[in-house]
Amino acid sequence: MTLKDIALLVSNQEDSAEASQTLTKKIIVKVATLNVVALLIFGVALVYTIRDYQTFTGSTQKYLLIILSGFFVVISTLGLVYLNRTTITPLAKLFKLFKWVDTVQFLTISLLIVLHIITFYVFTAEVFQSSMNPTLQQHDRLIVYQFDYTPKRNDVVVIFIDGDYYGIDESHYVKRVVGLPGDTIAVNASNQLLINGIVVQDLPLSQVDSVKDWIEFLPEGKIMDGFYFVLGDNVANSHDSRNIGFIREQDIKAKVIFRFYPKVGVIE
Structure with missing residues (x-):
């Protein structure tokens, strides 16, 4: 029996044992699906x-997700x-419960998935500087990947x-990452x-x-483990490793992967 058939019975104020059984099974499946999704996200x-x-x-956002998903596992x-x-x-009451469960299940699963994604995998950011021109402009809106990220050249x-x-x-x-741990870094006679x-x-x-000061004490002129050399694409107007030195790996938090406003496209 389909939901359309059950809705017709409800509109005609009729009861049906088969319809009640079908509707109860559908409600159980929806609640069970919510339980599984919440349990997976919690774990x-x-x-x-x-x-x-x-x-x-x-940490606060992570703990909030754990508490929220655990709450829905219990419920x-x-x-x-x-x-x-x-x-x-009667059937009408059961049908109202089904619609309520259907709505709550959709909203809750959507909320948990979105929170999980923005907590551990990606988030949005806005550019407030011109140091990456022309690759990035001021006020560009970005999608950034963060989970267990290891910087690459x-x-x-x-x-x-x-x-x-x-x-x-x-x-x-x-x-932009230009120098990796173990890379040889130098300045030649032409100031390159x-x-x-x-x-x-x-x-x-x-x-x-x-820059010469930063690389003077490097063993064999190689970037040390756990450190990176970064530059802005806007050579003339960027505060980067030329000024502040090598960047610790722990401070490189995420990779910019996509711009969604005002232009749309992958960042390379």
Whole structure:
């Protein structure tokens, strides 16, 4: 028996044992689906939080997701127990319960999935600087990937600038990774920055000495493990590793993967 048939019976104020049985099964399936989804999200969120995977998201949001998903696990479990022990009549009342459960299930699952995604995998960000021109413009809206991210060469990344460590105001930078741990870094006689012998950038004269200072004490001229060299695409107007030095891996929080406003496209 379909929902359309059941709705017709309800509109005609008729009862049917078959319709009640069918509707009860559908309600149980929906509540059980909510229970499974909430349990999966609760378990995954708990494991990710315990293992402390590197993410941009703070602990409060992670704990909130764990509590919320756990709450719906308990509620849906109690609902299943109630449905298996109770016979609901008449059909009109059962049909109203079905519509209510259907709506709540859809909204709850959608909420949990969205919260899980933005807590552990991606989030949105806005650009408030011009240091990545022309790749990124001020006020571009971005989608950023954060889960257990390991920086790779040429990735455009979001960096947390720890004021205590870098000696400047605490903020967030968007830069491009150009030097990886183990890479050889040098400045040649033409004031060009070289990574593994390849010219990366013609250094402005005002920054040549500071870059040489940063690389002077590197063992064999190689970037140390756990550190990266980052630059802004806007060579003339970027505060980056030329000024503040090598960036700790723990401070590189996420990779910019997509721009959705005002232009739309993948960031490379």
